[in-house]
Amino acid sequence: MDYALRTVENILKYSLTHESPVYHQPAHIRLPLKIHQRALLAAARKLECNRPAGITCEDGAQMYTKYGVIADRVGSGKSLVALSLAGMERPQTEMFTAEASTNHDVVVIKRHDESIKLIKNEYIVTNASLLIIPHGLVAQWERYIKDQTSLRTLIVKTRKIASTNTIKEDIKKLDLVVVTSTMWKDFCTQDNVYKIYWSRLFVDEADTCQIGISDESQVRAAFYWFISASWLNMVFPNYTSILRHEATKTIYPLAWENFKNSGNYIRIEGIRRNNIVSRMCVSAQYPTLRANYSWRLILRNDENFIQQSLQMPEIIHHNWISAIPQNVQLLQDMINPQIMEMLHAGDHESALEALGIQEDSVTNVVEGVTKHMQQQLETAVKFREYKMSMTYPSDKAKQEEKEKCDQKIAEFESKLKSLKDRVTEYKDTACPICFCDLEKPTLTPCCKNLFCFVCMVESLRRNPVCPLCRTHIEVKNLKILSEEKPKPKHVKEKEGKPLSDEEKTKAHRLLEFLEANPNSKVLLFSSYDKTFSKLIPVFEQKSINYSMVNGTSARIQKIIREFGEGKQQVLCLNARHFGAGLNIECASHVILYHRMAEEVEKQIIGRAYRFGRSTNLDVIHLLHANETGAQFDLHAYNGAIDQGNVILHI
Numbered sequence: 001m002d003y004a005l006r007t008v009e010n011i012l013k014y015s016l017t018h019e020s021p022v023y024h025q026p027a028h029i030r031l032p033l034k035i036h037q038r039a040l041l042a043a044a045r046k047l048e049c050n051r052p053a054g055i056t057c058e059d060g061a062q063m064y065t066k067y068g069v070i071a072d073r074v075g076s077g078k079s080l081v082a083l084s085l086a087g088m089e090r091p092q093t094e095m096f097t098a099e100a101s102t103n104h105d106v107v108v109i110k111r112h113d114e115s116i117k118l119i120k121n122e123y124i125v126t127n128a129s130l131l132i133i134p135h136g137l138v139a140q141w142e143r144y145i146k147d148q149t150s151l152r153t154l155i156v157k158t159r160k161i162a163s164t165n166t167i168k169e170d171i172k173k174l175d176l177v178v179v180t181s182t183m184w185k186d187f188c189t190q191d192n193v194y195k196i197y198w199s200r201l202f203v204d205e206a207d208t209c210q211i212g213i214s215d216e217s218q219v220r221a222a223f224y225w226f227i228s229a230s231w232l233n234m235v236f237p238n239y240t241s242i243l244r245h246e247a248t249k250t251i252y253p254l255a256w257e258n259f260k261n262s263g264n265y266i267r268i269e270g271i272r273r274n275n276i277v278s279r280m281c282v283s284a285q286y287p288t289l290r291a292n293y294s295w296r297l298i299l300r301n302d303e304n305f306i307q308q309s310l311q312m313p314e315i316i317h318h319n320w321i322s323a324i325p326q327n328v329q330l331l332q333d334m335i336n337p338q339i340m341e342m343l344h345a346g347d348h349e350s351a352l353e354a355l356g357i358q359e360d361s362v363t364n365v366v367e368g369v370t371k372h373m374q375q376q377l378e379t380a381v382k383f384r385e386y387k388m389s390m391t392y393p394s395d396k397a398k399q400e401e402k403e404k405c406d407q408k409i410a411e412f413e414s415k416l417k418s419l420k421d422r423v424t425e426y427k428d429t430a431c432p433i434c435f436c437d438l439e440k441p442t443l444t445p446c447c448k449n450l451f452c453f454v455c456m457v458e459s460l461r462r463n464p465v466c467p468l469c470r471t472h473i474e475v476k477n478l479k480i481l482s483e484e485k486p487k488p489k490h491v492k493e494k495e496g497k498p499l500s501d502e503e504k505t506k507a508h509r510l511l512e513f514l515e516a517n518p519n520s521k522v523l524l525f526s527s528y529d530k531t532f533s534k535l536i537p538v539f540e541q542k543s544i545n546y547s548m549v550n551g552t553s554a555r556i557q558k559i560i561r562e563f564g565e566g567k568q569q570v571l572c573l574n575a576r577h578f579g580a581g582l583n584i585e586c587a588s589h590v591i592l593y594h595r596m597a598e599e600v601e602k603q604i605i606g607r608a609y610r611f612g613r614s615t616n617l618d619v620i621h622l623l624h625a626n627e628t629g630a631q632f633d634l635h636a637y638n639g640a641i642d643q644g645n646v647i648l649h650i
Helices: 003-013 035-049 078-086 115-120 135-148 167-173 184-188 231-235 253-258 276-280 287-292 303-310 326-331 337-344 348-355 365-388 395-426 453-462 506-516 529-541 553-564 598-605
Strands: 067-070 095-100 107-112 129-133 153-156 176-180 196-204 220-227 240-243 265-268 315-322 441-443 450-452 522-526 546-548 570-574 589-592 617-624 646-649
Touching: 003 231, 003 253, 035 067, 035 078, 035 303, 067 078, 078 129, 078 135, 078 196, 078 220, 129 135, 135 153, 135 176, 135 553, 167 176, 176 184, 315 506, 337 348, 348 529, 365 395, 441 453, 450 453, 506 529, 506 617, 522 529, 529 546, 529 570, 546 553, 553 570, 589 598
Parallel strands: 067 220, 129 176, 129 196, 153 176, 196 220, 315 617, 315 646, 522 570, 522 589, 546 570, 589 617
Antiparallel strands: 095 107, 240 265, 441 450
């Protein structure tokens, strides 16, 4: 049985719809809830209220839980649902302890009354809830609470507030305490904090928010709520790759349809280490438990239901195919997908680091991969020598082992030869450092070879010798030739014809777009900071106003405010750090500099495609022709299934 696919199918199958029960408008919420929010709130209250009696499953089993995941997609109003719960009566405090047994299909649930232990240990039982959020989202949550609720709230966002030691008295007149992830360590060391028995604990962006909570004993709560649009990560907290084969199409039609553009595998990033979810979700290690029961903790609305409720504007996808850099062509099928993603993003330094190659020991990533392969080959040869020195029960066994080793060596030799052949083909037409077409051709005084000017200067900065002949040279000795690029020998001349879009680099196409649309407000995403370090000099040269989104919460909010005022045209955001949580609905365009995992791309688009948006959102995917997923139609990928109305431009 394919437990993983069955889990995904169940979550999609039992998503909330227009036929689901809805909750009434909470008195402490000023903004009228949309019908899909009221449906999600009703499901959440049902999960809380069913806790003492348990949930009766189809197989007759009783499921007891004090965990739930608020898992609607980005921009649909999950925060307001959480704040609605925060102002409601406290869930019952009967306790349940889940313990793993020797049988991986069984988890023992112990039910017991916690009241005696609470009195004995002098716990402070409160109706207030605790909300832990990423530090960069404090201003956003502060605005939600102030403008949209009447909750009495303490927001712990500075060390001064975190260390006041007045929480025992403060808690009596509060409905909600909000603590940023960076202030949690200071806050929890206050006297009495560890004795507070909260009504609810909420963790925002739960799959990425890192806080030092190892188990429930550090934060007691009647119910634990995790807020995350990345529900796959919540169900599969470890890196997971789910096989989608044709035989499952009829058995799991929803899982098949919703992830049709994932290829043969649904790739799930999982949650970050030291994350509260990984420590509290007991079912993570038991696939049968997850498939049969724990999927019920994922509360989410059907995407069509959300779209009807919100009546959101359209998302218009643009699939821009750009020229493949020669170094990416050279290494196609030679390195793993993660390292290739770095090259698609233009981050050669991280690629070398991932290969375990010191940056100052090679002149380019192709040389780094060649060196890495050579090391693998040498290791395989030594391993064969070691295996042949061992004693075997028979000559046949020794011969079989030798054949295995020989096969592995032959594989390494074949790949190494193939890469060297490719390098030979390109070496006369490209920069010897980046293996791309020469940019600002620069001649060395020693061996008279041509390099890109920027590549050569960067190489000399690390080591002041010629990358090819190893002669000591300085930048002042270089000779910059005509700006006209030499034509590759294998490419025919195109007299008087400008480059087509497919012949332009990603950076070229990005720059053209920004210059042609000076009034655009662009969110530029990459998973690697090195992408931006190479684009920023070009922005400055062309007087394109930009800002890197990083730093304190106050700085981030200032950047976003100035972006909304039109002072910046481009915001550069690292998708690993700012792909979730931020609200920047004033953006006109979202540009993804390289292909990322589906869940990550959905989160990114959700930064601008949020409740309250009144205009269409253009999403530009900058892709190399050989980039994973570039060949797929993006309409279904992020269309009516996940984001509402979508138009695809290719």
